[in-house]
Amino acid sequence: MLEVQHISKRYHYQKVLDDICMCFPTSGIVAIVGPSGCGKTTLLHILGGIDTDFQGDILWKNKSVKHHLTRYRRHHVSFIFQQFHLIMWLSVKQNISLPRFFHKQEKASLSLALETLKNQSLHSLSLGQRQRLAYLRSHYHRSDILLCDEPTGSLDPQYAQAVMELLKEESQHRLVVLVSHDEKLVSQYSDEVYKMQDGQIIEHICFHETEKIERFPTVQKKYFLCHMRLAFASLCSHKARSFQLMIGLLLSLLSIVLALTLTRHLEGQFHQYIYSLVPASGISFQSRYQQSLSLDLLNQIKNQPGIMKSEMFLDDYECLGIGFQSERYEQSQTLFIGDDTSPYTYLSLKYGNYPQAHHEILLSLSTARHLCGQQDVASLIGQNVYAWYQHDWEVKGICYKIVGITNQTTALDTLYQMDHAYIYLLKDIYQYELEQVSSHLGIVYVHPDYHRDHVMKQLKKQFPDYEFLAIGESTTQNVSQVLNQANIILLFFSLLAILSSLFLIGEVMFLNVIQKKKDLAIMKCFGASSLDIIKIVLYESFQILILTQSICMILYYQLIHMMNIFLQNMFESELFSIQVDINIIAFVFIVSDLLVLISQLPPLLYILKMNTVQALKE
Numbered sequence: 001m002l003e004v005q006h007i008s009k010r011y012h013y014q015k016v017l018d019d020i021c022m023c024f025p026t027s028g029i030v031a032i033v034g035p036s037g038c039g040k041t042t043l044l045h046i047l048g049g050i051d052t053d054f055q056g057d058i059l060w061k062n063k064s065v066k067h068h069l070t071r072y073r074r075h076h077v078s079f080i081f082q083q084f085h086l087i088m089w090l091s092v093k094q095n096i097s098l099p100r101f102f103h104k105q106e107k108a109s110l111s112l113a114l115e116t117l118k119n120q121s122l123h124s125l126s127l128g129q130r131q132r133l134a135y136l137r138s139h140y141h142r143s144d145i146l147l148c149d150e151p152t153g154s155l156d157p158q159y160a161q162a163v164m165e166l167l168k169e170e171s172q173h174r175l176v177v178l179v180s181h182d183e184k185l186v187s188q189y190s191d192e193v194y195k196m197q198d199g200q201i202i203e204h205i206c207f208h209e210t211e212k213i214e215r216f217p218t219v220q221k222k223y224f225l226c227h228m229r230l231a232f233a234s235l236c237s238h239k240a241r242s243f244q245l246m247i248g249l250l251l252s253l254l255s256i257v258l259a260l261t262l263t264r265h266l267e268g269q270f271h272q273y274i275y276s277l278v279p280a281s282g283i284s285f286q287s288r289y290q291q292s293l294s295l296d297l298l299n300q301i302k303n304q305p306g307i308m309k310s311e312m313f314l315d316d317y318e319c320l321g322i323g324f325q326s327e328r329y330e331q332s333q334t335l336f337i338g339d340d341t342s343p344y345t346y347l348s349l350k351y352g353n354y355p356q357a358h359h360e361i362l363l364s365l366s367t368a369r370h371l372c373g374q375q376d377v378a379s380l381i382g383q384n385v386y387a388w389y390q391h392d393w394e395v396k397g398i399c400y401k402i403v404g405i406t407n408q409t410t411a412l413d414t415l416y417q418m419d420h421a422y423i424y425l426l427k428d429i430y431q432y433e434l435e436q437v438s439s440h441l442g443i444v445y446v447h448p449d450y451h452r453d454h455v456m457k458q459l460k461k462q463f464p465d466y467e468f469l470a471i472g473e474s475t476t477q478n479v480s481q482v483l484n485q486a487n488i489i490l491l492f493f494s495l496l497a498i499l500s501s502l503f504l505i506g507e508v509m510f511l512n513v514i515q516k517k518k519d520l521a522i523m524k525c526f527g528a529s530s531l532d533i534i535k536i537v538l539y540e541s542f543q544i545l546i547l548t549q550s551i552c553m554i555l556y557y558q559l560i561h562m563m564n565i566f567l568q569n570m571f572e573s574e575l576f577s578i579q580v581d582i583n584i585i586a587f588v589f590i591v592s593d594l595l596v597l598i599s600q601l602p603p604l605l606y607i608l609k610m611n612t613v614q615a616l617k618e
């Protein structure tokens with residue numbers, strides 16, 4: 001079944017194998033003997049398909065396998081190495097069953113007193129125990145060919161005999177190729193012997209005709225979970241490094257999800273905040289020719305379809321705020337009030353009624369709370385407050401009666417009153433005629449059922465001498481622009497952070513592969529293909545990533561919750577609250593998965609190019 005034709009091998013200028021031709025039986029023990037350095041191990045590596053750099057050909061069932069050595073090795077060969085080649089970061093049990101991670105095999109019974117060893121640490125095993133372990137591992141893959149390099153070298157005579165007995169039994173069902181210096185054991189157990197010297201076969205002795213049994217390769221199946229388990233064992237073998245890597249990755253993932261969530265949500269909240277300062281239904285107007293506005297004009301505009309309220313701001317009068325102080329204005333006792341004239345018709349009332357007279361006012365709920373301090377807000381109903389106005393350095397107060405409190409929380413403290421009420425009240429205390437009122441800026445509010453742009457178009461048509469502008473639009477645009485720029489900068493830095501930590505993962509995995517290349521080569525000798533190795537390395541990275549992403553998710557939820565509590569305490573309002581954004585998490589996690597995949601290219605390329613024989617010798 002197995003045949004090698006004209007095999008030659010050079011190491012630089014040294015010819016190690018010189019035109020070797022051999023034909024092996026299907027079963028039985030074939031020994032290769034010769035002095036040290038004659039090329040036995042090199043020949044064994046070529047027979048096993050782990051050394052691919054040679055001249056000549058290998059035939060399996062009369063077909064050349066020179067170009068399919070990986071498949072040939074995985075399906076038909078297993079090894080017992082002179083240096084045992086155990087993987088120190090796997091347990092005794094995992095080492096013995098290594099082939100089962102890559103092949104579907106029946107579970108072999110533990111013999112050779114290994115039952116007692118399986119719970120021991122690998123480091124505590126003696127040389128003999130390790131060799132027995134190496135034997136048992138080869139037993140787990142019932143391959144067609146078992147290649148043994150000095151399988152009894154480290155065993156005492158009693159165990160050496162036991163191993164040879166087992167190999168003899170094995171050789172009933174498969175071909176056992178044995179390299180040994182023990183002439184007694186070789187002559188006692190071998191069916192054929194090849195003698196080598198200086199890289200050549202100098203003698204072939206056949207003791208017994210071996211029976212040719214036709215064997216078929218075992219059914220092979222790869223398990224996702226097996227790769228996962230090996231990846232996890234590898235991850236645990238360098239806990240401190242994995243932990244550091246996870247911390248770095250966690251910080252960058254967390255910073256990017258938080259940065260994106262904050263910018264995305266706060267942008268919406270800023271817009272809401274701006275709208276609460278400058279209502280989205282407002283249109284400001286002024287004369288194109290700098291003429292003063294009149295109450296007549298205001299009433300005309302108010303009668304246009306879609307207009308809820310019109311108001312004008314007096315040029316030289318400024319509202320300073322409200323307070324309970326009736327004698328004189330004192331800044332410390334006065335609550336600053338925004339120039340809000342917005343209509344109250346559609347605001348829902350928490351307490352009291354809508355104003356029926358000029359000196360009656362409504363307060364927004366937040367304003368009422370600020371004004372009454374510790375007291376119950378309902379107690380404000382019916383109370384008098386003084387609104388202080390300034391004109392020509394003269395401050396005068398108007399007495400208002402609080403008749404109601406709305407449900408509104410407003411960004412600026414706000415009072416609502418009847419149309420033009422303050423103009424009539426100021427007229428009385430400052431003693432001016434309505435005709436003398438000077439105002440250059442007016443404002444109209446559009447009914448919620450109407451579209452502001454349409455109403456503005458109509459107004460422009462009806463009042464061509466006046467200029468109409470949607471309130472807050474340019475502010476909103478400016479804020480959007482600033483927020484967008486901040487977004488881009490934040491994104492850029494977060495991306496840098498994530499890229500550097502992913503680069504770190506790539507680098508760490510690359511070092512990991514270099515450090516473990518011997519172990520990976522051992523896996524290759526026991527049935528792992530390059531793809532299996534690649535999967536193990538990839539799964540290890542993804543285990544780190546998924547673990548980190550899970551922690552990141554938990555911390556993200558907690559941090560958002562804490563931030564909301566902080567923002568609510570700071571602004572004393574629920575206006576600023578950040579929502580957990582699953583889309584952002586999904587987006588960041590998918591991008592990081594892709595980047596991890598890309599960062600794994602260098603280690604994966606290294607695995608593909610790895611020289612198994614060289615790696616085994618390290």
Ligand SMILES: Nc1ncnc2c1ncn2[C@@H]1O[C@H](COP(=O)(O)OP(=O)(O)OP(=O)(O)O)[C@@H](O)[C@H]1O
Nearest residue numbers: 011012016034035036037038039040041042043617
């Ligand atoms: N990677 C290598 N680079 C250069 N020379 C090598 C390399 N590996 C083996 N050799 C040389 O090839 C020759 C054959 O080595 P090999 O290990 O096959 O001998 P061997 O017969 O198995 O020896 P032993 O019985 O002592 O194990 C030796 O001279 C060795 O120095």
